[in-house]
Amino acid sequence: MNILILGNSEDVHAVHLKNALTQAGATVYYLDTHLFPTQLKMSWQPDTQLGCLNLPEGVKLDFQDIHSVFWRSLSSIDLPSYLEPEQQRIALNDSMSALRTLIQACPARWVNSWQAYQFHKEKPLQLSRVKQLGIAIPATLISNDSEQVLKFAQSQPMLVFKPVYGGTHTQLLKESHLEPERLQLVLGLSPVTIQEYIPGTNIRSYVINGSVYSVEIRSPALDFRQDLQAELRPVELPDRVQQQCLAITKALMLEWTAIDWRLSPQGEYVFLEANPSPMFLHVESKTGFPITQELVQLLTK
Structure with missing residues (x-):
């Protein structure tokens, strides 16, 4: 084989x-x-x-x-x-x-397939497809129009920003970022993704072979990927959210994925992203999740 x-x-x-x-x-x-x-x-x-x-x-x-x-x-x-x-x-x-x-x-x-990879590259489309499933996503604007950015910024008490394509860490949006000259300069180079900040807990769900393995990532960092000391704790998601994980995986044409959620203080699971080629070795070593075994079974069957 x-x-x-x-x-x-x-x-x-x-x-x-x-x-x-x-x-x-x-x-x-x-x-x-x-x-x-x-x-x-x-x-x-x-x-x-x-x-x-x-x-x-x-x-x-x-x-x-x-x-x-x-x-x-x-x-x-x-x-x-x-x-x-x-x-x-x-x-x-x-x-x-x-x-x-x-x-x-x-x-x-x-x-995963080329089609699944394209969804990951076009993150705004990924968010839109997940929203169509009836799953909560943050209020989000993708724009290079300073007027629209300022209007959106006034509609939310706290915001984060990140590249449309991804590849770097999320940052809090500050007043200094909205200074007219700075905003015009930045948006003249490329559009940006601005999102409602969702307070709460980081949850990552690995979905493979119809199974969902979820871990709570406890970290004070805005983006837990920057925190090498983040605490990992296996958690069991409610049945409804596990079904949402499977629905997202299917809708985005994924064979396997890691879905990032924010669990709000009100108990709402808010979708952030589904990664078609997530890192898993650290999580596997800390939790005992059989991700390698599942991948081997998926690739050899």
Whole structure:
């Protein structure tokens, strides 16, 4: 059984899962897109649906011989530095178009799929889809219009802000951030996500194989990812919220995910985000959740 891990040996989660899958009897390779197109070779015929990979270590795999792929991380491609700017642009466009096509053309089971990854990249759409399920989300504005930002800021007693795409930590919105010159400068560079601050407790729910494993993350930090000393405590969510976890996973086309909630003082679970490739080793070691075992079962079945 051939299984690929989208990522490389520099990622401890990728290495951990490769070792676990190998112990389970699978043949596992890294699919490192940073090596495309210089070392990693891909081919596909749309008329026959036949494709293959030639990995840098000299292994050739036909698409139909790949059982599953675990999406850990998609790296940027690596182009030769000697290319002229116009050559660089053409090579980048062609390489990325081929890479996106071939990721979607490979019929293996993806955990998670390209479509699920797109939802994660477009976080405002993710929030909208979850809201359509009848699940609470924070009041949120995505905008690069200073007038709309100021109007929204006046509607909430306390706000946070973060990038639309993600990738960095949440911060409290202060009066100094709303100074006209600063606001115009920042919003002229890119839009921003501004959200109602939800007081309460951080809850993270790992959803996989129809199971929900939840942990309360006790931390004084605004963004618990900044707190290496955060206390982790396994919790059992109400049945209604567990069903919401499963509904979110299905609606966002996820095979597995970690859902971040804020549990308000009034007992309301407010959805913040669903991550299609969450880190799990620290939580697993502290709680005993069988996440590695569940992933191995998912990728080998």
